[in-house]
Amino acid sequence: MSTLFDKLGGSAGVELAVDKFYDRVLSDDRIKHFFDGVDMKRQRAHQRAFLTYAFGGASHYNGRHLREAHQQLVKERGLSREHFNAVAEDLIATLQEMGVSQDLIDEVAAVVAAPQNQQDVLNQ
Numbered sequence: 001m002s003t004l005f006d007k008l009g010g011s012a013g014v015e016l017a018v019d020k021f022y023d024r025v026l027s028d029d030r031i032k033h034f035f036d037g038v039d040m041k042r043q044r045a046h047q048r049a050f051l052t053y054a055f056g057g058a059s060h061y062n063g064r065h066l067r068e069a070h071q072q073l074v075k076e077r078g079l080s081r082e083h084f085n086a087v088a089e090d091l092i093a094t095l096q097e098m099g100v101s102q103d104l105i106d107e108v109a110a111v112v113a114a115p116q117n118q119q120d121v122l123n124q
């Protein structure tokens, strides 16, 4: 059975999506400030992890890892639901721009914006 990863074009598709998603997030005034001072190595790790997850390459994130990765952003920089939604929106817009079908986009969105993820990222 082909995975979402395959349907999105395998590693070439993911590479393209990573670049486009990155450009979009870093030019989005609603959220780009969260990445100020984040070193590029971590930024790339974040992106890869995020999109691997979004594309079904990882069945889930360790909730503790997600909580810890964002804890400071929540406590000290006010990371909240609106920012979470903005990131999800940028991912969807990226996939739309790439010509991904709405059915696949719906699948991706359901995975990424799952309530458990929101709770973990937002430390709720």
Ligand code: HEM
Pocket: 031, 034, 035, 038, 039, 042, 043, 045, 046, 049, 050, 053, 061, 066, 069, 070, 073, 079, 083, 084, 085, 087, 112, 113, 117, 118, 121
């Ligand atoms: C489903 C949603 C999300 C997932 C799956 C996710 C995933 C991750 C992961 C796995 C890391 C750790 C990377 C590592 O340590 O190697 C991370 C870090 C980070 N995330 Fe997210 N993230 C999500 C939402 C967000 C949102 C909404 C924002 C801000 C608008 C954000 C901003 C960041 C930043 C700035 C870091 C780096 C923190 C640091 O270096 O101290 N993330 N994310």
